[in-house]
Each structure stands twice: as structure tokens, then as C-alpha cells.
Amino acid sequence: MKERSCEVPTDLYPELAVPGGLGEALTHEAARHGHAVGPMEPVEGFAPAVAACRIRGMARFAVYATNDDEREFRMQISADSGSPWVAFGSTDSLAVVTAVLHEWCEGASTAQLRREWTLLTDDPLTAAPQRRTYRPWIPEPGRWLQFDWGEGPRIGGRRTWLFCAWLSWSRFRVVIPVWDCTLGTLVACLDTTLRRIGGAPTYVLTDNAKTVTVEHIAGIPVRHPQMVAAGRHYGCQVVSCVPYDPESKGGAEATVRIAKADLVPTDANLLAAYDSFAELADACRTWCEQVNSRRHRATGQIPADRLDVERTTLHVLPLEPLALALGEERLVGSDRTISFNSVRYSTPPGYTGARVWCRVVGEELSITARTNSGDLSEIWRHQLSTPGVPQIIDAHYPGHPDGRSIHQPRLRPRSEAEIAFVGIGPGAGRWLKEAGPAGAVRIRAKMARAVELATVLGNDKVDQPLDWPPRPGGSPTTTCSRSWDTSRTASPPARSSARTRPTRSRTEPSAGRPWAAESTSRPPPHSDCTSAKRTAPP
The missing domain is CATH 3.30.420.10 (Ribonuclease H-like superfamily/Ribonuclease H)
Structure with a gap:
């Protein structure tokens, strides 16, 4: 083997005579990719390294000037610090060296570097890093x-x-x-x-x-x-x-x-x-x-x-979607449910009588339908169930509180007497809703009596007692009787007696009675509230 000098001739390598030379260029290239630069390590049989860098962990990349009489760069690669150097290739073009180092810093494998090396050494003019080139794409309408x-x-x-x-x-x-x-x-x-x-x-x-x-x-x-x-x-x-x-x-x-x-x-x-x-x-x-x-x-x-x-x-669209991928078609019933594998699943409001598509996704049932905007969208997703265990969501039935299927009766007066009674105020309507289920007697007569009192005293004075809640254990009839008697303010004179016991005045409101004090005057025989006159509270 020819003995090599310890100094690199500057006439063959003028770029190395510049302060920093190739070593500084390689240092900047490695630092730009976040890799550390290692010391110049001598390799047996070669002149001192021009530059060497340690990148990608312990891997090494070194460049040598290998000939004193002819310009030639020799690149060496080592997988790690303990592995021997492998001669990668030789070239007289510094651009080729820079390009290979760039690809090495980018993380290219040895096989990729050798393919790149073959292209670069065939045409040194292409030694610059290979990057993808583009041609402007001009789209056409409807394509x-x-x-x-x-x-x-x-x-x-x-x-x-x-x-x-x-x-x-x-x-x-x-x-x-x-x-x-x-x-x-x-x-x-x-x-x-x-x-x-x-x-x-x-x-x-x-x-x-x-x-x-x-x-x-x-x-x-x-x-x-x-x-x-x-x-x-x-x-x-x-x-x-x-x-x-x-x-x-x-x-x-x-x-x-x-x-x-x-x-x-x-x-x-x-x-x-x-x-x-x-x-x-x-x-x-x-x-x-x-x-x-x-x-x-x-x-x-x-x-x-x-x-x-x-x-x-654009091409004209079909009227219906592709049901093959959307799943099985179902029709939403009047109870807002569909049947899938003998199990009833509820749907949100607004889809009664509409067609939906059901498909199993994992352990869930996806229900797809066309929304009001015309979009095909998933409207709900249920957990799969078994026959006899329907999946009914309370949020799908906002008009059925607590899952009840029987609605409370609505107040709809029709006759003149009913209209006159309900017209007293909201308390009259609430009293009628409570008196009916409680089984009160002579409701129509009491309604007529309330209308008569409202004509004399005013709607507010009659509606307010009716709106009062009945005491615990009482009934709407009792409340009606005691409330309407408040219009009578006369009370009998108190009897003087030496052995009279202190008693509570009958005109004072008793505890637990939200209505006004009762009158001791007996109602006239024609009063409609006499049916409850002996239902005094204990």
C-alpha cells in the first residue's frame, strides 16, 4: 500500500485550504439536523480525516483525502463506534460528498445511500439533494x-x-x-x-x-x-x-x-x-x-x-342512497320505534312514518335517516339488546313524563255554566281537577254557588280560596265549604259565664288551616255547601 502523507495537498483540494474547509461544512450540515459532531478519528491506511461527524446515535460518517497525486475523496461509514469502518465510495466531486451526507443526516439507510450514490456518480451535475418536483395541477370542472x-x-x-x-x-x-x-x-x-x-x-x-x-x-x-x-x-x-x-x-x-x-x-x-x-x-x-x-x-x-x-x-344523483352499505331498511312506527332482530328501539321525535337504515357497529345499533336539511345522517345509536328487553330512551318522548302513557285530562269547558266557573280564575280550574278525582258530590251546584259569590264579591276573592291547597286529610269539598263561608263575617256574641274555659275563638285561623277564619253562622238552607258542614278538622 502506498504510504500517504500526513498533510493534505492544497493544490488538489483548494476548498480545504479555506478556513474551516470541508470539516466546517460537514459540521454545519450535521448540526442543522440536530446531530453531534465527533472528533477526527484516524483510520489505518488513509490520510488524516478531513471531517468526521457522529450522527444518529453512535453512527459515524467520515471523509478523507485518499491520494496525494490525484484528487479523490473517500467516504467511510460505521454503524456504531464499535463496528469497523466500511468504505462507501470515492469521488472527486465535493458536491457528491455533500449530497450523500445530506441523505445520511436525513436518516437514509445504507441501501438507499448506495442507490443515491449510483445516480450521483453517473452525473455529478445532479449531486444536489434530490427533492420532489411538481407540475401545477389545473383541475377541470366536474372531474x-x-x-x-x-x-x-x-x-x-x-x-x-x-x-x-x-x-x-x-x-x-x-x-x-x-x-x-x-x-x-x-x-x-x-x-x-x-x-x-x-x-x-x-x-x-x-x-x-x-x-x-x-x-x-x-x-x-x-x-x-x-x-x-x-x-x-x-x-x-x-x-x-x-x-x-x-x-x-x-x-x-x-x-x-x-x-x-x-x-x-x-x-x-x-x-x-x-x-x-x-x-x-x-x-x-x-x-x-x-x-x-x-x-x-x-x-x-x-x-x-x-x-x-x-x-x-356534475352527474345526476339517484333518488335513494345505497342501502347495501347503510344497512337494513326499517319504517318508524307511530310509537317512534323500529323493530330490529325482534327488539324495539326508540327513535328521536320527528321521524314517525319515515324510513331509516339500521346496521350493527360493534356492540351498537346505528340508525341512519335523512334529516330535515336533506342530509343522510346518523340520528341515534343504541346498545344492542335481546328480545324482551326493548331500548326505549325517555328523551325521545318529551310529551310523556316519567314514561306514562296516560295523559292528565285537560280542562275544556263547553257549557255556559262551565265557562262561567272556569272564568273565575286559575284556582277554579285547579279545584275542579281535584274535586273530580276525589269523588266530590254536587259539584255543579257548588260551581253555581261560586259563580254567584264571584258576581257579588268579585272573582279574586272567590278564586283565591279555591286556589288554596286542602289541608292534609281534607278534601276539595271541605276546602270549598270553609273557604266560601269566609264571606260571612258575623259571629255570635260571646257568652259570659263564671266557669267558662279559655277556648280559642272560632274566628281565629287554626293551625294547619290556610284559609280564613270560619263563621259561626249557619249557612242558609239553600246553601250548596251544607254537605260538608260537619267535616270540621279534628
Whole structure:
């Protein structure tokens, strides 16, 4: 082996004569990627190292000037400090050395570096780091729709997802919140999106989720059969981008990023947490209206206005959604329930007589229906049950408190006497509701007597005693009798007797009696309240 000098000739390596030289350049390159620079370590058979850096843990990368008579850089790589150096390659171009070091710092494997080395040494002019180049994509109206998923906020500790779609030419965005990313949910979101934009484009582009692509064989994606059926049903073709290439659908990726920044509560945006899923759905619809009604920076036009133009190029949608993916069809009965596997499940108000679709998701039953806005959305999700154990939610029956199926009777006066009695005031109506179930006698006569007193004393003085609650153990009849007797204020004179015991005045209100003091005068024979005159409280 030729003996090598200890000094590097500056005539062959002028860039090394510059203060810092290649060593400083490699130091900056490694530091830019957050790697530490190690000491220059001598290697047997080579001149002193020009530069060496320690990156990716204990791995090492060194560059040597290997020939005194001919310009040549030799690169050495070691997996760790205990492994021997491996000669990677030689070149006379400093640009090639810089490019290989850049790829090494980026985390490329040895095999990837050797492929890169082959390209660089064949054409030194391409020694600069290889980066992806782009050609501007000019979409055509009615051709492409992109969609992707983004993680939404948690509601009640449960995870949600945001379905984000982007119509390429008009830049029209659609964001729909869902509970999961299953195939049935995906078809429902596609149906809602296509109906919002008013038609179906030629292609629908997304990534390679299992709901879209089952597998890849020799690099060829195998599409999910139900997604193919969905595309055929709506008149479009579902395609997927190259694996691990999210830039192929940059519009959908940007929609996900913007929607998460505006809709998902974080410490940065200070958004309040959502109390219900309906609140999140309203927020998503409001957000779509805002972003689609403001001028887009790329086109200089409003997406909603461009959609009116693009809608003329879209395919006509079918009237019904794809039931194959949505589940089994059911009809909501008059009791707001559906029957699935011999089990009754309740539905929210407003869907009586409507058609819904039911599908099993894990241990839950998802019920999907078309809402008032025309969107196909999940309206409720029940836990699966067994026959004989119906799933009835009290919130679905706001008009039936405590689960009661029998309503309280309503006050509906018809005759003149009934209208006159109820017209005394709200107390009269409440007294009648209590007197009827209590089995009071001669109710009509008492009502007539109350009307007569109201004509003389005024409605307020009669309605107030009627509105008083009866004492414990009493009845509406007793209350009526004692209350109406308050109109008589005459009381008999007190008898003087030496052996009279101190007694409570009959004109004083007794404890437990919310009405006024009773009169000792006996009511006239024609009084309608004599039936209760001997029901004094104990």
C-alpha cells in the first residue's frame, strides 16, 4: 500500500485550504439536523480525516483525502463506534460528498445511500439533494372530489371524526362529524356530500383505507367491492392515491388541517367543549357556510358561486342512497320505534312514518335517516339488546313524563255554566281537577254557588280560596265549604259565664288551616255547601 502523507495537498483540494474547509461544512450540515459532531478519528491506511461527524446515535460518517497525486475523496461509514469502518465510495466531486451526507443526516439507510450514490456518480451535475418536483395541477370542472378523515373533538369522553371533502375546481368544502369511520358511515357521508354539491363528479380521490382498498397486489390496489358498488350507484369512480403520498390529495389534507384548527377545542384556540353531538354538527355546518361564502385566495372568487357553474357539469344523483352499505331498511312506527332482530328501539321525535337504515357497529345499533336539511345522517345509536328487553330512551318522548302513557285530562269547558266557573280564575280550574278525582258530590251546584259569590264579591276573592291547597286529610269539598263561608263575617256574641274555659275563638285561623277564619253562622238552607258542614278538622 502506498504510504500517504500526513498533510493534505492544497493544490488538489483548494476548498480545504479555506478556513474551516470541508470539516466546517460537514459540521454545519450535521448540526442543522440536530446531530453531534465527533472528533477526527484516524483510520489505518488513509490520510488524516478531513471531517468526521457522529450522527444518529453512535453512527459515524467520515471523509478523507485518499491520494496525494490525484484528487479523490473517500467516504467511510460505521454503524456504531464499535463496528469497523466500511468504505462507501470515492469521488472527486465535493458536491457528491455533500449530497450523500445530506441523505445520511436525513436518516437514509445504507441501501438507499448506495442507490443515491449510483445516480450521483453517473452525473455529478445532479449531486444536489434530490427533492420532489411538481407540475401545477389545473383541475377541470366536474372531474375531481377529494376526501379524507380527521380526528374531531371528544363529546362526553367519546371520540368523534370529521369527514372532510373538497371539490377541486370550485374549492367547495364539506365537513361532516361522525362517530366512526366504518364503511356504512363513509357511504352516508359521501351521499350527504354529493347531495350538498348537487351532483356527482367523475372521480372521487382518497387514501388507501381498508374501507376503500382491501389490499395491494404487485402495487395494484384491490378496491373494496361495496365501494365499487357505491361508485356505480352514484355515477362516479372511486380511486386512491399512491400509498404514503398524501400530497396527491393536498386539497383534502388542507381542509382537514383548517377544519381541525377551527372546530376542535384546544388550549390554543380557546374553543369551548361541545355538550352534544348536535352542537358539533351545527358548528360544522356553520363553518362550511362561512368558508364557502368568502373569497378564495387562489381563484379570487367565492366557492359557492363557482359551485353554481360546476354543478352544470356534475352527474345526476339517484333518488335513494345505497342501502347495501347503510344497512337494513326499517319504517318508524307511530310509537317512534323500529323493530330490529325482534327488539324495539326508540327513535328521536320527528321521524314517525319515515324510513331509516339500521346496521350493527360493534356492540351498537346505528340508525341512519335523512334529516330535515336533506342530509343522510346518523340520528341515534343504541346498545344492542335481546328480545324482551326493548331500548326505549325517555328523551325521545318529551310529551310523556316519567314514561306514562296516560295523559292528565285537560280542562275544556263547553257549557255556559262551565265557562262561567272556569272564568273565575286559575284556582277554579285547579279545584275542579281535584274535586273530580276525589269523588266530590254536587259539584255543579257548588260551581253555581261560586259563580254567584264571584258576581257579588268579585272573582279574586272567590278564586283565591279555591286556589288554596286542602289541608292534609281534607278534601276539595271541605276546602270549598270553609273557604266560601269566609264571606260571612258575623259571629255570635260571646257568652259570659263564671266557669267558662279559655277556648280559642272560632274566628281565629287554626293551625294547619290556610284559609280564613270560619263563621259561626249557619249557612242558609239553600246553601250548596251544607254537605260538608260537619267535616270540621279534628
